[in-house]
Amino acid sequence: MALYTPEQLRKELDSKGMTISAYAKARSLDPKLVRDLLVGRIRGTRGRAHDHAVIMGLKDGEVSQPAA
Secondary structure: OOOOOHHHHHHHHHHHOOOHHHHHHHOOOOHHHHHHHHHOOOOOOOHHHHHHHHHHOOOOOOOOOOOO
């Protein structure tokens, strides 16, 4: 899977006319964590933020727990 930068992913969502909330819901992710990752408020270093970043394609790694 190709990795995205937060800006690339935001542009892709814009081009599809998809909101962050809709993107999160489609992937069973927490909309607040998705938003925080996309605006750079958090880096997704560990825990749920890490799992979300991996699922979103923002970083390489393994999902340690199921997305909630």
